[in-house]
Amino acid sequence: MSHSGAELRIRFIPGKVQLVQRVFQEEALVQGPRVLVTGATGLLGRAVYKEFQNNGWVVVGTGYRRARPRLLRCDLTDEDAVRELLHEYKPDVIVHCAAERRPDIVERHTEAAINLNVHATSVLAKEAAACSALFLYISTDYVFDGRNPPYGEDDAPSPLNVYGRSKLEGERETLRHCPGAVVLRVPILFGEVESVSESAVTSLWLKVRDTSESCALDHCQQRFPTHTRDVAVVCRKLCERARQDPSINGIFHFSANEQMTKYEMGIAMAQAFRLSSAHLSPLTEQSALTAALRPMNSRLNCSRLEMLNLNVHSLPFTSVVDCLWPFTDDKRWRQTVFH
Numbered sequence: 089m090s091h092s093g094a095e096l097r098i099r100f101i102p103g104k105v106q107l108v109q110r111v112f113q114e115e116a117l118v119q120g121p122r123v124l125v126t127g128a129t130g131l132l133g134r135a136v137y138k139e140f141q142n143n144g145w146v147v148v149g150t151g152y153r154r155a156r157p158r159l160l161r162c163d164l165t166d167e168d169a170v171r172e173l174l175h176e177y178k179p180d181v182i183v184h185c186a187a188e189r190r191p192d193i194v195e196r197h198t199e200a201a202i203n204l205n206v207h208a209t210s211v212l213a214k215e216a217a218a219c220s221a222l223f224l225y226i227s228t229d230y231v232f233d234g235r236n237p238p239y240g241e242d243d244a245p246s247p248l249n250v251y252g253r254s255k256l257e258g259e260r261e262t263l264r265h266c267p268g269a270v271v272l273r274v275p276i277l278f279g280e281v282e283s284v285s286e287s288a289v290t291s292l293w294l295k296v297r298d299t300s301e302s303c304a305l306d307h308c309q310q311r312f313p314t315h316t317r318d319v320a321v322v323c324r325k326l327c328e329r330a331r332q333d334p335s336i337n338g339i340f341h342f343s344a345n346e347q348m349t350k351y352e353m354g355i356a357m358a359q360a361f362r363l364s365s366a367h368l369s370p371l372t373e374q375s376a377l378t379a380a381l382r383p384m385n386s387r388l389n390c391s392r393l394e395m396l397n398l399n400v401h402s403l404p405f406t407s408v409v410d411c412l413w414p415f416t417d418d419k420r421w422r423q424t425v426f427h
């Protein structure tokens with residue numbers, strides 16, 4: 089329970105959204121600004137939900153297949169449900185994290201992905217403008233082709249795959265319907281996971297820990313793994329600033345600074361857990377079998393965000409240990425690593 093008392097009890101009735109408000113605390117305590125976090129069951133959305141909740145905001149989070157108590161189940165591709173949700177809740181801010189972000193799935197199920205990444209974004213942006221809510225759209229470094237880094241906020245995007253194109257379309261819909269909106273582009277993310285396969289970073293752990301199986305990991309594509317906790321802090325601070333100063337709008341970049349290939353991430357994980365890395369080898373040629381092309385190096389130049397002095401420092405890549413220890417067999421790591 090948040091100290092803010094920002095608790096809403098939510099019930100979903102098919103075709104109807106019903107928010108039954110105020111359960112634990114006196115009405116007078118529930119005074120913080122209201123934020124709606126979409127994708128609050130996902131990797132980033134969970135961190136964003138927590139960050140706002142811990143900082144005096146009244147938060148409603150939506151999920152879909154994984155929606156659970158205290159989160160609202162809402163299919164964002166259902167326009168009526170989205171409108172009803174916003175009319176009921178009337179948020180001051182919407183942080184739109186929900187998306188289909190697995191490039192190979194987007195390539196195979198394009199229509200469903202476009203529905204969520206583009207059309208649902210478009211509806212949310214229109215509704216945000218209609219109810220004068222600040223709209224923060226989470227986007228990706230995959231809007232760039234990765235041939236000429238680093239990329240500034242004004243550099244021309246040129247996505248290599250359908251996922252990148254759908255997120256770029258989402259950006260354009262956002263800014264077309266809601267000119268005061270903020271777009272935040274971020275690179276590959278890691279953070280607290282429900283299963284290691286939830287993030288492209290933590291999923292490497294399955295290959296790292298199985299030292300009996302030799303495994304080649306990509307050593308071509310340069311990545312900048314960034315912790316969801318840092319992105320969540322940026323989201324909150326950016327929203328707080330933009331609410332005070334409407335000139336803060338448009339595109340911002342945020343990224344950690346450590347440049348690593350997946351091979352280097354694997355080696356770093358093995359070292360952190362003092363495992364052998366002899367079974368890991370660097371793959372120095374792009375696999376022709378990859379369903380969706382990925383940028384080689386889409387490093388983001390974050391100077392526009394830095395000029396706001398939000399004072400957010402990136403957690404080092406070694407903090408991935410924190411995310412992985414629940415999935416290690418040897419629970420002694422808990423003592424060794426953290427105390």
Ligand code: NAP
Pocket residue numbers: 126127128129130131132133150151152153154155162163164165184185186187188189204226227228229255274275276277278287288
């Ligand atoms: P994620 O873990 O895959 O979560 C996706 C979220 O979208 C889940 O909460 C999911 O809900 C929700 N969702 C899926 N279909 C929905 C629908 N029809 N209606 C409503 N909600 C639906 O994604 P993430 O990694 O947190 O990504 C968050 C944002 O960051 C995305 O915009 C993504 O493009 C961007 N991003 C991510 C990365 C990365 O490495 N992960 C990198 C760059 C940018 P259920 O699970 O409950 O169904």
